Amino acid sequence: MIESVSASIMAPTGPRRLSLGWESAQRPVPSGRVAFVSDLSARPRLVMPLAEHVAAYGRLPGGLTMRMVLDTLRAANLTGRGGAGFPFWKKLQAVATAESRKSPVVIANGSESEPLSKKDALLLKNNPHLVLDGISLVAGMLGAKSAYLYVKDREAHTAVNAAIRERRERGISELRVTIVEAPAGYVAGQETAVVRRIGKGPALPQFSLDRISSSGLRGAPTLLSNVETFAHVAMILRFGAEWYRQGGQGGDRGTRLLTLVGAVGRPGVYELSPGASLAELLREADASDPRAVLFGGYFGRWIDLGAPNTAKFPLDDQALAEHKLSFGAGILGVVGRETCPVVEAAAITEYLAGQSAGQCGPCVHGLPEISTAMARIALSSDVERGMHDLRSVIPLVEHRGGCQHPDGVIQLVRSTVGAFAEEVKLHRSGRCSAQGSHTSVLLPPGASVGTGGAG
Amino acid sequence: MRLVIDPTRCHGHGTCAQLLDEYIRLDKWHYPIVAKQKVSVSHADLLRRAAQLCPELAISIVDE
Structure with a gap:
């Protein structure tokens, strides 16, 4: 049962981040806007038990109507955290208004098929209940009878499985959430590949004249979004759009998880508050001499940091758009002077x-x-x-x-x-500015550097 | 009417380009490029035939 407390927008009383309860989040953060959450080899530290989770974030809000939810998510301007950055409320509305005899389906994509990304596995390992809260709320609004969590990481799988069992035992949610294992492969995380795999097919993209919002999994209207998006939904519907955009009494507000890799001293997952600049993040990550940053992941765009003060811009959607960049899958790949x-x-x-x-x-x-x-x-x-x-x-x-x-x-x-x-x-002219050898700091671990075939 | 080819099904047999040379040309790998999506009503039958003859059934006709 979803316990009803209040449908009103509540201001939080303390700092509420996605990484609340994670060990490193308890450490003081120099700038206050960039929090180092975990290094890349992170083991699950502290899966918050349900009771503590509820104590930290509050109970699931009840008595919500679809109109309220759409308005709140629209006011918050929450965009998908998987890559495309599509406004979440539009997605939700499309599924809610789809003309279909089949009941809608909700899918949270945690496949993290971008090889450099670590944020989704980390979120699922350390804070599975927040993601499940978001899934429950969205599924409840849509009247969805089944929901799926598409996960690749083994430890994340274990954590989510335990959290689902805990919720069932405590009777917090009647929703049936099925975990489906995502296979390896870059395209396995593509929207239609996810739908196909959950429908017991191969994890390969599929061509369709219909959008999955009208006809997705087994022909049902399907809402699919990244796991981090669902975690934000769970916070926004608790604390409100105002909190997400402007901040609450604790000074906290809506954040974003980023995986920072490449030529930095402290690669890992960072939780960013709006207003933090690229320069702050690079400083926090101990990037000694960054030359360029690949924004968004492998399908991303570069920014050349050659000119002074280039990195001073804040890491928000608007400033990024002005630089023709986007967060994409939430990956920042830093290149220094050693590689080209x-x-x-x-x-x-x-x-x-x-x-x-x-x-x-x-x-x-x-x-x-x-x-x-x-x-x-x-x-x-x-x-x-x-x-x-x-x-x-x-x-x-x-x-x-x-x-x-x-x-x-x-x-x-x-x-x-x-x-x-x-x-x-x-x-x-046959030269290259790289001061090191011709190797890469942005290739996935284990991938070979060929750049062959050009002979 | 609109002509749509499912690229995941197409294996580049090229049958469509022979029948619908006004609408489809082949790239250097022999895969179809739809040069004109809108199909005039007078070509409807020809288009249906091309759709039926595609060995991979990759051609869809979308009524608009």
Whole structure:
């Protein structure tokens, strides 16, 4: 049963973060806006028991109407935390108003198929109840009878499983939440691949004329969002849109989890309060001499930090949009002076070409050609030809895949040759600005640095 | 009417491009590029035939 306390917007009395209860969150944070939550090798520290969870965050709000929920989430301006950054209230509204005889389904995506991302597994391992709260609230609003948690990480799986059992035993929720294991692979986290896998099919993207909001899992209207999004829903519906955007009595407000990797002294997951600048985050992460940052993950865009004060902008949606950046999957990849960002991008492109689902011709044939062209540019072997090949192949690939995979790769490639035009020029003369060897700090662990095939 | 090809099904047989040369051309890997999505009513039968003849059944006709 969902216990009703109050449907009104409550101001929180203490700091409430996603990472509340995690060991490191208890340490004082120098700037107050950037909190180091965990390093990349994080083991589950402290799964908060349900009683403590309720004590910290409060009970689930009751007596909500769909109108109130939509208005609140709209006022909060909550966007999805998986990559696309779509306004969550629009997604919810689309599912709520879908014309279907089947009852809606809710899916929380914790597959974290971006190899560098660690935030979702961490959230699930340390704060599964907050994610489950969000799932319960959304499913309750939609009248969904079943919900799914799509998870890859083994420890996260265990934590979520225990939390679901605890909730059932305590009678906190009647909702049936099924955990489905996400297989490895970059495309396994794509929206339609998730739906297909949960429907007992392969975890491969599927082409459809319908959106999943009208016809998704087994034809039912389906709401799918990243696990962190659900955690924010659980907080916003408790504390209100005002709290999320402006802050409460404790000075806290809506945050964001980021995975920061690459040439930094302290890689890991950070919880960011709005207003924190990229410079603050880089300082907190002990980035000694950052040259560029890849924003959003492998489908992301670069910012060159070459000019002074470039990193001073605040890490919020508006400022990012002004720099033509976005949070994407919440990953920031830092490149220093040791490696070359063009070489990094070529290595990522080669990795992504190998991650194609192998279903669509333009992706299967085009991505290896794009990768080879990037390798020519990166290795200074034939920059002219590489640039020429990019110009001719990209139009044959763009918008022609069944999922976002090829377009994501193209975004990375375009951003690379755009942001580092000077570096590309240097490569033309057979040189490279990297002070170290030609290796990558942004490739996933275990992936080889080939940038071959350009000979 | 609108012509839509499911890229995940298409294996590049090229049958559609032969029948619908006004609408579809092939790229260098022999995969179809839909040059014109809107199908005129007079070509409706031809389009249906192309959809039936596609070995992968990758062509959909969407009524609008």
